[in-house]
Amino acid sequence: MAHQIAHHRTIEGAGPQFGDPRRSWPESIRHALALMGIDQLYNHQAEAADYVRAGRHVVVATPTASGKTLTYNLPVMERCLADPEAKALYLFPLKALAQDQLKGFNELAALLPLGVGDDNRPTAAIYDGDTTPHFRKKIRNTPPNVIMSNPEMVHLSMLPHHASWAEFLSGLTHIVVDEVHTYRGVMGGHMAMVFRRLQRLCRYYGADPTFVFCSATIGNPAQLCTMLTGLDVHPILASGAARGGRHMVFLNPDGSPSQAAIQLLQAALSRGLRTIVYCQSRKMTELISMWATERSGQFKGKISAYRAGFLPEERREIETRMADGDLLAVISTSALELGIDIGGLDVCIMVGYPGSIMATLQRGGRVGRSQRDSAVALIAQEDALDQYFMRNPDDFFARPPESAMLNPHNPVIMDRHLVCAATELTLRRGETFLREEEVGLRVDQLVALGQLYEVEPDLAGHPSEVVSHRKRPHRDVDLRGAGKQLHIEDNSSGRDKALVIGTIDEHRAFREAHPGAVYLHRGQTYVVTDLDLGGGAVHVQRNRVGYYTKPRGNKDTEILEVLGQKASFGTRVYFGRVKVTEQITGYEKRAVRGGKLLGIVPLDLPPLVFETESIWFEVGHDIRRRCEEEFMHFMGGIHAFEHAAIGMLPLLVMTDRNDLGGISTPMHPQVEGPAVFIYDGMPGGAGLTRQAFEKADELVETTLRTIESCPCELGCPSCVHSPKCGSGNRPIDKRAAQFVLEAIRSGDPKSIEPKDIDVNMLPGIDMKKPAPNRYGVIDIETRYSADEVGGWNRADRMGVSIACVYDSDDDAMHDYEQDQIDELVAHLKQFDLVIGFNHVKFDYAVLGGLHPFNFRGLSNLDLLMEVNNRLGYRLKLDNIASATLNVGKSADGLQALKWWQEGRLDLITEYCQQDVAVTRDVYLYGREHGHVLFTNKAGQKVKLPIDW
Structure with a gap:
């Protein structure tokens, strides 16, 4: 095997470097350290202690096994000894880390010579998914000094039920975040919002905790922590710990x-x-x-x-x-x-x-x-x-360690957390949480889109508030994925006895858990029988097969917004938001041994559509023409350029090529020419291509050097082939890729001028639509109640006492009795739009029992259905009218039925006309203002954005 060694290097060990904190530790802590055999701290531990004890946020980014645990355990224990009511929250990305840390914390606490028994020693407990309900309740009611948990428990338990955690949150002095470098990409986007929500509730309960972050050696530890929390964080980078060779x-x-x-x-x-x-x-x-x-x-x-x-x-x-x-x-x-x-x-x-x-x-x-x-x-x-x-x-x-990147304001992720935040505590304009421009703007957009609701200011002049109609939105948010998690269920013994053997992100399921895919778990092979997106499950059966599977498909991209453009040598490079449509068309079966292609199986799956961030290189028509004049395959060249660039991007950005996607096209309609796209492979983006845009020149040069230096002749996995190419690395032309990159590299950046790209923007705040030329508003009153005809499902038997229609053409009311339904139908046919409140489901069901006309075939706007679609639940017309117009109904349906029995058609007509007028005025108000108002269960007047 010796001839296969490309390089061997010995990295020498180093002795320890010690330091002392500026202020000595209390006697009890010095005694505990002595019992552990520690006479002096490493210099990075001492520096961290100084900052933490001064209330400064700090990140310790030193190698594995450098003693980072003491940088937070010692200051936390000191604080707890001085103030037994002080609390700390330790967060670990894995449960096993919390188990290790609890053991270490208790061992250190046990060495404190308090002399009064164990009652005054700092206490700690783990609160995670393995904690029993009994101990969870005990921890909430009587919290220890330190709670060791994970991001999911903070998100799912502590934040939504913060009133139960009031004692803990009000006393919170330290938040320790271990392995912070793992909070990048998608999970970093989630954690940026979790930390902001946590800080918001700490402020609500009067606490201002100090953050202590611990990280592996990365290029930007302080910047990463600032992106996660919005705080200024001091970095400690040099380790004083000894290390072996x-x-x-x-x-x-x-x-x-x-x-x-x-x-x-x-x-x-x-x-x-x-x-x-x-x-x-x-x-x-x-x-x-x-x-x-x-x-x-x-x-x-x-x-x-x-x-x-x-x-x-x-x-x-x-x-x-x-x-x-x-x-x-x-x-x-x-x-x-x-x-x-x-x-x-x-x-x-x-x-x-x-x-x-x-x-x-x-x-x-x-x-x-x-x-x-x-x-x-x-x-x-x-x-x-x-x-x-x-x-x-x-x-x-x-090379220095790479920088960790995330997108703290990923809209796909941020939207879900803002709904959670509004559920936890009503959002108020001007509060610290909304002062970040991106957060405040997104709240306004969510209000306009009807995902959050603005409460009308009260007479006392309090700031306007934003609320959510969701009671428990937190469980719909998976912190480790951009989509929901699917359970992988083994149905080998029959579906009624399914055994959950794992999980997979919905976004990955299209590629890795499609029907026919081979799934491996603990040495066993399973074949996917069904991908049930609606049921949140992947059904598999244990089956010993001698092949593995690889998906095939095609992709398309649409530019939504250009966020930046510049010259990269002799071409333009852009950064912006794109919509990617990926269609998995089938999968390859390849032999486990040797990888030989055994066949291609077609699939019929829905397309995977998501919005993300991307960079893209414009490849000029002159480069295309010159490439083709040299009889090289231009499409194969830009396809190879795409693969090689994605393969080399992890040199510049802390990522894996599997976190990236790419599309190369010889003619993109918005670019108006050939283009190579490289995008973040998760909805909303993770900040990867944002950083790559800044290093576009280095990406071009490194990609060209990689292709030039590879000894292969036609292209191979070491240069231009991709292991996950949906088209099986066809077409690929290594020589053409080198030609294209050399042409770009030799170009003059000064010759590149800014260029506009026609983009299809997302719907904005202004959602008004043209008003219909002639519209009608309808309401009917019935002769019989639901009980009298056998239930609401028999509305066709209820009959009509009166039907009232407002006509915008003559600005007048028109009344129809049951024997005039033919005239009513003729009138309705004249409208561009028929408006009502529950008229499509109820009024038309009643009328359908009296006339064969297809009432639902009219152009209809049912205000109740629109409200229900926005809110997820129904509101009464009286609620909306009272809040929006300050008018209420004069009667109700039961009173109208009583009037029918008494022969008072005049009173029924007056009541029905008033309902029509109220429905009309609600419609006109909403069309004019873009919202209506309603009163929620808390008695607040809330704005409901509408699109009428």
Whole structure:
């Protein structure tokens, strides 16, 4: 295997560097540290303590195993000793991290020499999905000093039920956010809103907590924390912790990377070295685990897979066995990249470059924790980025860690959280939460779109308020995905006995869980039988098959808004919002061994449509003409340009190519020419292409260098092929891609002038539509009640006492009795629009029992249906009229029935005409103002935006 080593480098270890905080610790804490064998803190720990104790927000971004836990445990314990009512919230992205931290917190607290028993010691408890209802209630009612939880519990329990947490929130002095670098992309967008909502409720209860963030080594820790919270955060970047020496080995295998990983794993096992193997996907994790187990003989029971999607109890069992030494090797996705305690490890094997310098260092940091020498092996796949570093290893060691990006104001994500915030506590104009321009503007837009509702100011002159009609919107928000989660259900024993074996994001389900897809779980293969989007489930059956599946499809994009444009060498590059339509048309079956294509199966699935952020390069017609004159395949060239650029973008932005999508087209109607799009592969965007836009020149140069330096002749996965291309990497022309990029690179930026692009904007606030030339407003009163005819479903038997119609043409009321229905029908046919309140479902059902005319075939506007569609529930006309017009009904339907029995048709007609007039005036008010008013259950007058 030695000839396959592309590079070997030894990274020397370093001794510790100590420091003292400016203010000494209380005697009790000094005593506890002494019992732990700690005479001095590392200098980064001391610096962090100074800032936290001064109430300053801080982020500690140092390598794995550098003692970040003490940077927050010590100041929090000191505060709790001084003020037993002080509270702290520790947030961890994984439950297993909270278990580790609780153990460490309690061990430190137990060493405090209080001398009065344990009653005054700082207390801590875990509050997560595994906490029983009994202990959840106990924690809420009598909160400990420290609650250790996760983002989901804050979102689903603490924020919506904040009144039950008033004691805890009012005493909150510290919020600790561990592994903050994981809060990027989609989850970062969610967490940006969760933290803002949490700060809002803290202010409501009079608290102003200090944030302590802990992170892996990234390029922009302070900027990331500011994007997440809107706060100024001090970064601490230099670690004073000791570290052992490390051997870094870059391996470019002759054959399969997975087989090379298994060989290395077997060699490590035979030498008693505890090993972790990182894979790029759930599928590869399962495959390597399965293959390694088959070939490892006596070590067969000492190997396990570990990935997201496993049930909590499965993950906990694997973590415990690894920490206890019962397992010698674990094959994992990035799920074990974080600081979960699984004991000391000796060897880290990475099957494929993880996508960022940061992730590589973080994964490698899991080994050698006892300051012994350790080994990290990076096994290259055919991916362009892997091969780039095999050819340019010095570039890897010279590059600084990437910056973590998120879009804190992703509208798809922000909308859901604003509805949650309005449910938690009425939004008020001018409050701190709405002072961010993007947040305040989006609230106005949601009010205009009818997803939030503005309360009319009261006579006392209080600021106007914005409320939600939703009672419990929080469960509709999945913090780890842009869409809802689907359960993967094993129906092997029959659908009535389905067993949930995992979860998948709805957005990914179209590509990975379509009917016929092969799904791997803990070494077992399952075949998807049904994708039930409505029911939120993917139905699978266990089946041993010798193939895996890969989706095929096509994509289209529409530019919605241009947010920036500039020259990149000899072309224009844009950044903006786009709408992507992806149609999965079928899937490939490929043999597990060798990857041979076994067939293509067509699929009939609905299109996946979402809006996101994108950059796109305009490729000039002159470049196209010159490329074609050289007899090169231009479409294949820009397609190869797209693939290579996506493959190299993780060099510039902390992302994985699977988080990105691309479309190349020889003629885009809005660009008016050829274009290459690269977009964030999740609804709303995650800030990835926003950062790429700033580095467009570097992206062009790196992409060109990658294509030029690849030794292949026609193109390969190391340069221009994509493993997830929906068209099977056809057409692809490496030589044409190089030609196009060289033409762009040699162009003169000064010759590029700004250009306007015709875009289709989203609906704005002004939603008025042209008024109809002639409209009528109808209402009817019946002769019999529902009880008299056998129920509301027999409205056709109720008969008509009077039907009243307002005609806008003569501005007059017209009355029709039951024997005049023919005349009524003739009148209704003359209108451009017939307006009523519940007239489509009820009035027309009554009239349908008296006349064969298709009343629903008229052009109708039913105000009740419109209101119901906006609110999700029905309102009475009297409610809307009273709030909007300050008028009410003179009677009701029961009184009208009584009048019929008494022969008082005159009173019925007067009442019916008044209802018609009120309905007309509500319609006219709404058409003029773009909203009507109603009174909600809290007695508030609320604006309801309408589109009449």
